[in-house]
Amino acid sequence: MASTAALTSSPRNAKKVCLFYCAETKALAERIAAESDAIELRSITWRTFEDGFPNLFISNAQGIRGQHVAFLASFSSPGVIFEQLSVIYALPKLFISSFTLVLPFFPTGTSERMEEEGDIATAFTLARILSNIPISRGGPTSLVTFDIHALQERFYFGDNILPCFDSGIPLLKARLQQLPDSDNISIAFPDDGAWKRFHKQLQHFPMIVCAKVREGNQRIVRIKEGDPKGRHVVIVDDLVQSGGTLIECQKVLASHGAAKISAYVTHGIFPNRSWQRFGEDKGGCPANGLTYFWITDSCPLTVKEVKNKPPFEVLSLASSIAATLQI
Template structure:
């Protein structure tokens, strides 16, 4: 009688994405050994998996894999028997890192400012293919734009990664955004990580212009592709009511950078001593549900005579590593005032997170790095995403700033 083959073994290289084909998966044995599909794993036995953790739809942890063809006693003996068929695995991966036969292939175009982020998005998923656009100018300064091999994207799912950092670049990109859906493509997605006019959404006096509404109307008139209305992916829009500014010809998908912050906080050595501070009630309303597992501090601006000062409305920062959370920062005045009052009330460390680091006129230089013991004048960490590419270039490798990339979140959104 032939010897029984050894149980399957499983190892995961820590520096490579965990990818599986349906025909060779952890859950189904291969149908035949001559299948040309290549896979990281191949099994000839039924396997049982135990899921250790699940966060949302993008992160999961595979803790155990066992050979169900073996006696159930193997489970109880696995802790003492090193040759047991029970294999322990820890793998956390994004949805975009698990390509399947049904993954939607997406052609991603980008502008000059978003090239670095586009390359990260493509690296995150085999289902995304980068294509370039020729961005030129006529002698009079107006755009001279060309999409190479435009016929080659017919019938394909197409996305454009935009950056509206100034009125000039908006005018350059709008013609491309309007042209792509008309090239007989299957669907069109506009990825605009930062919706730039979001702070101009209110009319407080007759004659005020709500430019956020104007830009939303401009995007709402993007031509419909063969697959229907354009999908718009944007992150942490400043005012929640702005979702109602868009017309019926566009489908806004509102994402958040807060999951990136939560994962980063879990990696800190003092992760059990974190408190979240909101600089005003608006930030609390926007983010407190996503951060409800942390102790919370809410600040508020109050008027004293002719001055408006920041006070702690609720919460206790004493002895805590306090992380101030908001959607965006410009000059940084509110963050700094909030920092001062938190330090005065006993915070041991102060850090900050904003999804959009705008920092006009190099205002990022106001934020110093605290190596320890000076929370009243400097920040331990200042996290921003790469939604504003020009800022990323300025602050990369400049403590206290750290960049949390939106690449994996965008990659997953393109699969919706």
């Protein structure tokens, strides 16, 4: 990942990029632009007609002819997807040199397979929709997304879009190196899926793997391998919804002697303000609170809610996105 200093002092041959954004991603777009003087923010007027359908306008559309263009999206709910897709489908047709869609969180990624006849894999549905983005002068659209739930979803996309799968884990590793107890960190995975997804990026840390086991009619989290005793244990996963699995993992780690417990997820979704379930460990009681809960700014609505609320700390994707836009 390129450093902020390197990006801000963009070389003369840096690719100039016109970055559009939706209302939700304005703050992140501004941080991305601050990372590099090769990135210029452009505006869209987001309005609605009286019947609720979008009334959209791309400002200075002729001014982006021949330019490299990107759009920073946030598909936070089904209701906002249509208006953003309208812009996403329109931009490549404005005679631009290339088009990049930055979608930090791919929201249907957890619905990637069928478990019985009749299940609908909506990850494939969204991938098909994005695969129909018009081709620009430079060729297929580039799609940048972070820590998609299942890597095999790359093959859900058609030939008119080129997925670029990035990760927030380098941000976590950099933050862990800044901690005063950085030499006492262990990484815990709440299940085998998280271990398979991230262990290669974190292999220089001691690891703990948890698993859900059935005891009677209950499914209980147990430690499958590793020892948390006396360690600052950081639970790592790609996303969090209600947080139930993380809390169960936290409890079992604390019961086995973890000195501190923190958590990291790239995507803090937290429907119904479920982030409120996570308190701060103020007095060495890791069973009841976390030392840190790191998330990225891939879900802008959550970022606004948890701002300045310990134990939450936001690791911005801005530098990673700015670097990726130069590829």
